[in-house]
Amino acid sequence: MEVELKEMLDDLLSLRQSLSDPSLHASIDKLQLRVDRLTHLAKSVPVRRSKVKDMSAEVVDSNPYSRLMALQRMGIVENYERIREFSVAVVGIGGVGSVAAEMLTRCGIGRLLLYDYDKVELANMNRLFFRPDQVGMTKTDAAVQTLSDINPDVVLEACNELNQAWMESGVSEDAVSGHIQLLIPGETACFACAPPLVVASGVDERTLKREGVCAASLPTTMGVVAGLLVQNTLKFLLGFGHVSPYLGYNSLKDFFPTMTMKPNPQCSNAACLEQQKEYILAKPARDAAAKAKMEAEAAAAAAAGDMPLHVDNEWNISIVDDNEPAKSICGTSSDALPEGLTRELPSADEFQKPQASGATDSAIDDLEDLRRQLEALNAA
Template sequence: MKKQQDELTGFAENIDDLANRLKNALNKLEERKAESPDAPGNQLGNSQQEKQPTPYREKIGKLSGEVVDSNPYSRLMALQRMGIVQDYEKIREKTVAVVGVGGVGSVVAEMLTRCGIGKLILFDYDKVEIANMNRLFYQPNQAGLSKVEAARDTLIHVNPDVEIEVHNFNITTVDNFDTFVQRIRQGSLTNSRVDLVLSCVDNFEARMAVNMACNEENQIWMESGVSENAVSGHIQYIEPGKTACFACVPPLVVASNIDERTLKRDGVCAASLPTTMAVVAGFLVMNTLKYLLNFGEVSHYVGYNALADFFPRESIKPNPFCDDNHCLIRQKEYEARKASETIDLEIQEPEEEPVVHEENEWGIELVDESEPVLSSESPNNSGVAEGLKFAYEPAKKDNVSGDLSPAQAATHDLMQSIKDKLVQEAQKK
């Protein structure tokens, strides 16, 4: 009996030992999976992790205008050498939030990344689909990934100097809206307010959410959109209190409080062209660069009609009866600022800065494009088109008889012939 008990005790100890060894083996296997996200059976965790891809180069500390093949900023710094931008390197201090990284927003994010923006904050809740491949930026192998993480993984390889923060959620929900407002307040590189918000969404509900947040925070932003037929679009600069907000002149769907989701029909989708979206994205980024780097003229509204190549530009004033209460508050603040500004009647002529250009072997120089180039030696009064002149000057004719009547001209010719005969006779003598 005792022998059987000893055997059972030994058998139980062996089972416990095997169980502990199996448990240790499973723990080691889990650790290996955690260290290798690409291992079989761990694909789902890979798409959700915050793992940053390894960039192809080290970060660059200071921008250089040196013209070498290995310098990614040489063409950008040329804007500074040519006098277009005073200090291009300031772009590395700027933070831009992009809401919606679809057909327009993803191209906007890529352009800003290539321009060397300091920080991008991307907001979107959608996933990459094969149906998105008619647009630019995303690749078929990214299908199924969230758009913000797919965009981040691509942009880090384009320019590792740019800091990219992503948020995979819908800003129109209450909790996510609060997070969105908080990132506007503290999302910059210095944990302060962002420099600009860009709306690249495809629905009015999200536009109204961005509008509400920016009116509350007195945040300058730019709105963009492409029509459902894919042949027109627009961008709009919105400064709370100074220009019309999105609620000041709302679309019919918004003004009528219609749920736009009820307008969608099964099997019917909006058209989209990569060309139209690229044009709108280009306008939006150019306006963004002009605003951030303080050059050129920031457009308040630019439209685009591809069918007629029509580009209307407007400036829309705020609506004093806007439905957004914060917009009305910003309007009063703006009017108070204008009233307190002193008017300086002394007009000073701006000093013309010399045009800066690099010497080159082809003799190409920059000229002022605001005035036509004419020859300083002879004014253009010959009747030919501007910029052209005759190879030689025609001989001037005696136009004395051209201003006389027929009788006076005949008398003039007769007196001239008599004068010539008298001269000939005098020479003979």
């Protein structure tokens, strides 16, 4: 846009010089002034980076994915670029959902589906995501605007997907505790298996809102819960680490309880009951596949032997068992110094050695001689 505006200014200048009637110059000057203002506005608009076709592990300042791809280089994740194959739906773009959406966008998720019926208000400005200039916009539109600037490679849509694995989260009304929960149809509890008290009691949530009364909200608590939520999501999608089925957070005591939420056999949701039956029927085949995978991994580990994780070990770093005695390198003592260097202080081993009796007697004689010299000085 800036290039086009500059070309327009050049055209106006040429036109002004070609006009013989001076009365027309004022109109040209007004147009030039307006183009100058548009140029200034264009420069103030944030520049969005171009899209990146393939994730690269090249360590350069211009690579937005270098630090993420380092997880693959370090052996934490087998293939980080797979993250572009996944779609994640974020239902509720509030204090936790908006931060979770931003984290997933920065991590390079393939597609992000956003759902929220609410609009941005000034009361939302204590959150970590929305800006004052977005007040009045729908939260989904505001999220798409912000997230597109952060990472244009992510496909952003506002919709909802059903019959999928979910990562649910929530923060308490006093803003000092929260939780995250993994929901896999048939395997873990669904929303109807263990509903919140308000939902289970059948009270209309709209009647709970009163004029002048609102729930507390801390960006710190929401940031922690959002971080745990996205971390669990990445582990689930990319297959590394342990995926927590349920993880609580109590900020007053720094307490993180965890548990497994099993599905309720008497769940009120018919679809959940059907999925529970399918999960039980598929259990033998699933256990056999898991056993075969473990055996294959064990065989691969045995075949690999003592092969190092990183062949290009530039700094010669090695890992030893804590129970094994330290081995010297290249046949020399671990305390040995390079040729030409000497120690200013004795080593720990030498310091612990008892002194010889002759050295002790010599030290006593020196003290006696010093005392006699002091007495002679005082007498003079």
